[in-house]
Amino acid sequence: MKNIHKNILHIEPTHGLINDPNGLIYDHGKYFVFYQWNRFKLDHSYKEWGLTTSFDLIHWQSQGSALIPDTIKDKDGVYSGSAIPKDGKIHVFYTGNTKNNGNRKSYQIHAILEKENTFVKQPQTIETPSGYTEHFRDPFISKENDHWQMLVGAQTDNHHGTIAIFTSDDLKKWQYQGKYFENKILDQMCECPNLVTFKDKRLLLVCPQKRQINLDQDISSYSAYYIGKQENNRFIPDSKLTKLDEGFDFYSPQVFQDKSGRKIMLAWMSRMTDTQEEACPTKQFGYMHCLTLPRELILKNGKLYQQPLKEYLDASQTRKKIETKEIKFDSNLCFEIFHFNPSNNSKFEISLFNDNIQLEYKNKNLTFRRKDWSTSKFNTKTFQINEIYQIDFYCDRSAIEIFINNGEKVLSARYFCNENERKNIFLSSHNFKFEIKDLKI
Amino acid sequence: MKNIHKNILHIEPTHGLINDPNGLIYDHGKYFVFYQWNRFKLDHSYKEWGLTTSFDLIHWQSQGSALIPDTIKDKDGVYSGSAIPKDGKIHVFYTGNTKNNGNRKSYQIHAILEKENTFVKQPQTIETPSGYTEHFRDPFISKENDHWQMLVGAQTDNHHGTIAIFTSDDLKKWQYQGKYFENKILDQMCECPNLVTFKDKRLLLVCPQKRQINLDQDISSYSAYYIGKQENNRFIPDSKLTKLDEGFDFYSPQVFQDKSGRKIMLAWMSRMTDTQEEACPTKQFGYMHCLTLPRELILKNGKLYQQPLKEYLDASQTRKKIETKEIKFDSNLCFEIFHFNPSNNSKFEISLFNDNIQLEYKNKNLTFRRKDWSTSKFNTKTFQINEIYQIDFYCDRSAIEIFINNGEKVLSARYFCNENERKNIFLSSHNFKFEIKDLKI
Structure with a gap:
């Protein structure tokens, strides 16, 4: 059976279930994207690190299992973590999850890529300091001036989300330095902290998680960021907490820096409900989910922008370029980019893939609708945006990322349409510029 | 490009290079075949345990990586080993290979299948006792009456092949009990010892290896067996050392027992030279080698017989049955079984796949020829056999196993012919019975 949902650019597993990107790193010409992987079942009962690598961020080569649960400190899951280079070797830190007689215990574990394809788990591990529950995970390592720093997503004894900080001179011995950041807005747990260092600002990514404490179950979670600074092992925000993505499928982002200094982010492209996972059309092909x-x-004038890589534009070819008030056309099954430049103060309506994806802008409100494949009803989000001068649509076969005003806002969503649902309509009160590009790979 | 060499019944890797079968075990309705696997390159630079499982020994499901090199005790290779059940769990023992500054050091490592898909490596390991070099590997575990026993393939300080023995009450603490068996016939190293316990006899499988001591390189090796008994942690043979297979491609066999008590053996189906590996036609499809x-x-009247599983006959259908002095027919690209029953004292010539495989019997000598795909010349073996009353040919697409006189002798060989080389000829001085069967799976 033909798989019309198989994405072209979005990283998907060869089989099994993918979630968080892990250990992102650029090393000697190669991009490493590790990811949380259940290669046995389409559920979350097993977690290891899978690996895919690329030389150009376009073509990816699956490398299979990279770190698997096989020690007494990670037997119930090789959970998320990050990577950093030191002395010519890649060092990764991840959370080893264990459950013995129902009791969770976490270890922050260090592994070194001692030679090609061989990560050696180091015996020294970090146990959870007092003051926290064992929801203590997702170590994020950065190099500060004269030392290394590890942020760990945490839950306090009182069940508040927070971030713990450790420092080290050698990546081996770590000193606990207290709470890097705490705020009630971090709900009951803060997952996947990430710190991005710009010239004079820091960007702190957090994933606040609401939890049902008695049952030790998660309820909901989302991904957001602060802009601020770091002083004496503490983060001081000078912005309010802002969502990273206004769409339906975005979580646990991770950021790394490439050769040219670009800060590049990938995230898990799913906030699917259990019902949506159950009905996910890729299940019949033996895999589920993808990365963004x-x-x-x-960071420009104190404001964060997320932009598609220029590599994708370089690899694209214009199919059509027009100025009009209305255009109807069919998508093909390739990766397509649409550039849409509305006039000032115009209203517009956009429908993609026979209404599977819809955008409507009027009265300074943008409404985003996505047809839910599990119910055939629409999921809807509306938010205020005072001016829209550009929207770029990056359309893969079952994943769309919509960049508004050069990435001031981004809407990410999975969608699953039939093969014949390829009709697109752009309709506006005023003339707009429009361009369709096809990715040539 | 079509792969006409892809075997139907012989276990092959999805990608990469396979060698020794490891950890063979039947557990709760499922057959586990682990194997030495380089999933990254078609060479021997990386070794882990891959896994494939089956419910019927016919249909196999690849499970990917099972044990990977990721600790300081196995970072340079998860080498061969065996499996045994205890208290409802599968326990495996393997050799962890390490090389630091060019110095080899081996550890015999214990891992427990703590839950589905998760082997947990245990911290206690066995180091090499004094009197041996670090060519100390391939632990084979058996349950004796009141304790567990481990045989380890070894090389003495004086560079003689031997087998070391350990015993344990709990699979955790092991006591070294000296040399299980030593004999100059074991060359410079004895790989992959296996012990099979029949009603009143023991079968000891050994792989004597000739080594170039100064360069620490292997020269040649083969697989053979003794029949004998075990007394006071020593093996006492009452047969001479006999080759297990008289063909071209057979090494490092391992035996396990299934539910019904059958002793079942698989081996690595390769003794390819470097030149043959280089020219191996499956390389272009990303994989190399298979298991038998x-x-x-x-064991019958003190004599060992190797027989194909009855499952294969059960799944086969007769295409043709005839009594004649000569038959010519074409093979198809399915798995085929030929039963050949020559008359007493007859001479015969058999040519399969346009002469790629040839058997000739005259003057009580059987000659086996296989066309070498790297040279197009013939590899030849001749041995005396006083009477031949039955030969069964099990023909896969690029692997053939020939069972003589109900498995008194077996000839195993890889062969690689063109798609149009399908002509077979059986020709004898006297009438013979002949039957062609097709496997229906």
């Missing part, structure tokens, strides 16, 4: 496209993070 | 078919070992 890598996006460049740019 | 599982064979049942039967």
Whole structure:
């Protein structure tokens, strides 16, 4: 059976279930994207790190299992973590999850890529300091001036989300330095902290998680960021907490820096409900979920922009370019980019893939609708945006990322349409510029 | 490009290079075949345990990586080993290979299948006792009456092949009990010892290896067996050392027992030279080598017989049955079985796949020829056999196993012919019975 949902650019597993991107790193010409992987079942009962690599961020080569649960400190899951280079070797840190007689215990574990394809798990591990529950995970390592720093997503004894900080001179011995950041807005747990260092600002990514404490179950979670600074092992925000993505499928982003200094982010492209996972059309092909496209993070005038990589534009060819008030056309099954430049103060309506994806802008409100494949009803989000001068649509076969005003806002969503649902309509109160591009790979 | 060499019944890797079968075990309705696997390159630079499982020994499901090199005790290779059940769990023992500054050091490592898909490596390991070099590997575990026993393939300080023995009450603490068996015939190293316990006899499988001591390189090796008994942690043979297979491609066999008590053996189906590996036609499809078919070992009147599993006959259908002095027919690209029953004292010539495989019997000598795909010349073996009353040919697409006189002798060989080389000829001085069967799976 033909798989019309198989994405072209979005990283998907060869089989099994993918979630968080892990250990993102650029090393000697090669991009490493590790990811949380259940290669046995389409559920979350097993977690290891799978690996895919690329030389150009477009073509990816699956490398299979990279770190698997096989020690007494990670037997119930090789959970998320990050990577950093030191002395010519890639070092990764991840959370080893264990459950013995129902009791969770977490270890922050260090592994070194001692030679090609061989990560050696180091015996020294970090146990959870007092003051926290064992929801203590997702170590994020950065190099500060004269030392290394590890942020760990955490839950306090009182069940508040927070971030713990450790420092080290050698990546081996770590000193606990207290709470890097705490705020009630971090709900009951803060997952996947990430710190991005721009010239004079820091960007702190957090995933606040609401939890049902008695049952030890998660309820909901989302991904957001602060802009601020770091002083004496503490983060001081000078912005309010802002969502990273206004769409339906985005979580646990991770950022790394490439050769040219670009800050590149990938995230898990799913916030699917259990019902949506159950009905996910790729299940019949033995896999589920994907990552977002890598996006460049740019901080300009104190404001964060997320932009698609220029590599994708370089690899694209214009199919059509027009100025009009209305255009109807069919998508093909390739990766397509649409550039849409509305006039000032115009209203517009956009429908993609026979209404599977819809955008409507009027009265300074943008409404985003996505047809839910599990119910055939629409999921809807509306938010205020005072001016829209550009929207770029990056359309893969079952994943779309919509960049508004050069990435001031991004809407990410999975969608699953039939093969014959390829009709697109752009309709506006005023003339707009429009361009369709096809990716040539 | 079509792969006409892809075998139907012989276990092959999805990609990469396979060698020794490891950890063979039947557990709760499922057959586990682990194997030495380089999933990254078609060479021997990386070794882990891959896994494939089956419910019927016919249909196999690849499970990917099972044990990977990721600790300081196995970072340079998860080498061969065996499996045994205890208290409802599968326990495996393997050799962890390490090389630091060019110095080899081996550890015998214990891992427990703590839950589905998760082997947990245990911290206690066995280091090499004094009196041996670090060519100390391939632990084979058996349950004796009141304790567990481990045989380890070894090389003495004086560079003689031997087998070391350990015993344990709990699979955790092991006591070294000296040399299980030593004999100059074991060359410079004895790889992959296996012990099979029949009603009143023991079968000891050994792989004597000739080594170039100064360069620490292997020269040649083969697989053979003794029949004998075990007394006070020592093996006492009452047969001479006999080759297990008289063909071209057979090494490092391993035996396990299934539910019904059958002793079933699989081996690595390769003794390819470097030149043959280089020219191996499956390389273009990203994989190399296969295992032999599982064979049942039967000890009858003090003599060992190797027989194809009855499962294959059960799944086969007769295409043709005839009595004649000559038959010519074409093979198809399915798995085929030929039963050949020559008359007493007859001479015969058999040519399969346009002469790629040839058997000739005259003057009580059987000559086996296989066309070498790297040179197009013939590899030849001749041995005396006083009477031949039956030959069964099990023909896969690029692997053939020939069972003489109900498995008194077996000839295993890889062969690689063109798609149009399908002509077979059986020609004898006297009438013979002949039957062609097709496997229906």
